[in-house]
Amino acid sequence: MDLKHTTGRDIRQLARTGELNGPTPGLARGFEQANLVVVPKELAFEFLLFCQRNPQPCPLLDVSDPGDPEPREAAPGADVRTDLPRYRIYRKGNLVEEPTDIRAYWRDDLVAFLLGCSFTFEDALLEAGLPVRHLEAGCNVPMYRTNVPCRAAGMFRGTMTVSMRPMTPVQAKQAAAISATFPRSHGAPIHQGDPATIGIGDITRPDFGDPVEIRTGEIPVFWACGVTPQGIIMDTRPEFCITHKPGHMFVTDWCRRQS
């Protein structure tokens, strides 16, 4: 199967059967991809409020009822417990496991949040002839924790995580204009140029995902990232959360090519 030109449903099916357990950039081109955050109901108000207050890193696409693993808007019939390639289990902020299925961890009080993902607009960048280095390299996108503050909501407080794509300044301007039309997928970049300005110490060592080459004449371009909650979970140490493994996304049924 050509995974680049298939549907969200096909990608979810491959993840469900275990045939796909790697990252999803470039797959099911045109389909909206989503970050997953699962928290107990007692934290659900504060986390939903955190997303409402920080729509650039955490654009809300779908929120389940407590105990319901079906994302009824994003993909009716899907199951967030099985349909992502890989998950992360956090206990008191510590990453304790990276399973390919979370049915054994599911509880009646868990609420699943799907947040927009920048992989969604990469299809439009490619169409415009812009480079997407991690797709060229066949790896995951590099992601970095920053010193850019988020608005706090209850226990959820901390800084933004970003994804990075290297481009020339001219290309960066085009990419900014294109991604600005995708507010559900983080919108325009939050920064470009010197990584130190946003608190990134070593651009060659991302906090999540894989490093990519920045060529002569290129600058790093940074977008808000839906892995932001994971950085905050590591710092604020809630009892129990589940997320996707960075880059290993839920692929929805929403497709820009159909609209």
Next chain:
Amino acid sequence: MDLKHTTGRDIRQLARTGELNGPTPGLARGFEQANLVVVPKELAFEFLLFCQRNPQPCPLLDVSDPGDPEPREAAPGADVRTDLPRYRIYRKGNLVEEPTDIRAYWRDDLVAFLLGCSFTFEDALLEAGLPVRHLEAGCNVPMYRTNVPCRAAGMFRGTMTVSMRPMTPVQAKQAAAISATFPRSHGAPIHQGDPATIGIGDITRPDFGDPVEIRTGEIPVFWACGVTPQGIIMDTRPEFCITHKPGHMFVTDWCRRQS
């Protein structure tokens, strides 16, 4: 003071001192107005989720931390307990009082939600030369409960409430195009023409606000309304909620004329 051409801050100050206790359409032209819903923290997740799932009637502008009466985004320094002209206290879905100040009802566990309001785009309708009948008549906008279903979230389930402005079909088309550019204020109309189609039995008897004249050649045009939660509170009967009195809005510091 010319209340049409003053600021949100001025309107709030007049409400705070009790000098203004009437409806707010046409006041502080250009400033975003907002509906208020206050619920105990135990209902806050479900109500926030209801808003997230129903962004056309319930566009979220600002949500307070539990116990905090200051809308820190919409109007830093303001106080939702005193700065609206009139409130409604609901106990088990019954309207028990319409005070001008809710400090006596305030509790540490209350969460305040500000939702967008269609009064916000009336300034743009007037600029385009379109009629706004309730402003011409100097009364409150007419509002109606409908049979249009909302997406449910926990205990919050029911149908949409709408506001109505009479216009000719040509004017209605212009008004739709203008209001569509105000997604934070309910956006484009949800219906125009026959009221029965959306379950309104008698257009001369609104459920909230005042009736207005529909002239020969005009049709009623209906917009989603932030009074929707009040209709749902009446039906689902939560223990305790506070809202604004319909049409008696919180006026924010956000102004389209400054942006």
